[in-house]
Amino acid sequence: MQLFPEVLPMPKYYYLQLIRKRLAWILMYEKGHSVSKVCLHFGISRKCFYKWLGRYRVSGNDANSLHDRSRRPMSSPRLTSKHIQSSALGGLRKATNFGPDRTRLFLLKDYSVSVPRATIQAILRRKGLIKKAKRRPKKPPPEADLRPALPGLYPCKIPIQG
Numbered sequence: 543m544q545l546f547p548e549v550l551p552m553p554k555y556y557y558l559q560l561i562r563k564r565l566a567w568i569l570m571y572e573k574g575h576s577v578s579k580v581c582l583h584f585g586i587s588r589k590c591f592y593k594w595l596g597r598y599r600v601s602g603n604d605a606n607s608l609h610d611r612s613r614r615p616m617s618s619p620r621l622t623s624k625h626i627q628s629s630a631l632g633g634l635r636k637a638t639n640f641g642p643d644r645t646r647l648f649l650l651k652d653y654s655v656s657v658p659r660a661t662i663q664a665i666l667r668r669k670g671l672i673k674k675a676k677r678r679p680k681k682p683p684p685e686a687d688l689r690p691a692l693p694g695l696y697p698c699k700i701p702i703q704g
Contacts, residue, residue: 564608
C-alpha cells in the first residue's frame with residue numbers, strides 16, 4: 543500500500559504529523575499509562591485509541607499503518623459495464639452526436655440494454671463528450687430608457703396654454 547498517493551489533499555508534512563501523534567498515543571500507553579489517561583491527555587476517545595492500537599499491532603508494529611485509509615469502496619457492483627461505456631456510448635456519441643435521451647432509446651432498441659438517462663449523461667460528461675452550455679448575457683428590460691435624464695439634450699413636447 544502506498545503511504546502517500548500522488549495527489550494529496552493536504553501537504554505531506556500534515557500526514558507525517560498525524561502518524562507521529564498516533565504513535566505518541568501508543569508509546570505513552572506502552573510505557574505503562576492506562577488507556578483512559580492516554581485518551582484524556584491527548585483529547586481522543588477510547589474507541590479511536592483502540593482502533594489505531596489494533597491497526598498498529600496487526601501490522602507488526604509498523605508506523606506506516608497509522609496513516610488514514612481511503613474510504614472509497616473496493617468495488618462497485620452496480621457499475622455500468624466497460625463494454626457499454628466504451629463501444630456503445632462513446633462510439634455512438636461521436637458518430638451521431640445524440641444526447642442522453644436519444645442514446646438511451648437507441649441502446650434500448652438496437653442493443654436491448656436499459657441504461658438510465660442520468661448514467662448515460664454522467665458517462666458522456668466523464669469522457670468529455672458533453673460540455674456545459676454557455677449562458678447568454680442578460681438583455682436589459684425593454685422599457686428601460688437609455689437616454690440621459692438631462693434637460694435640453696433631447697427635444698420634448700411641452701403643452702402650451704394660450
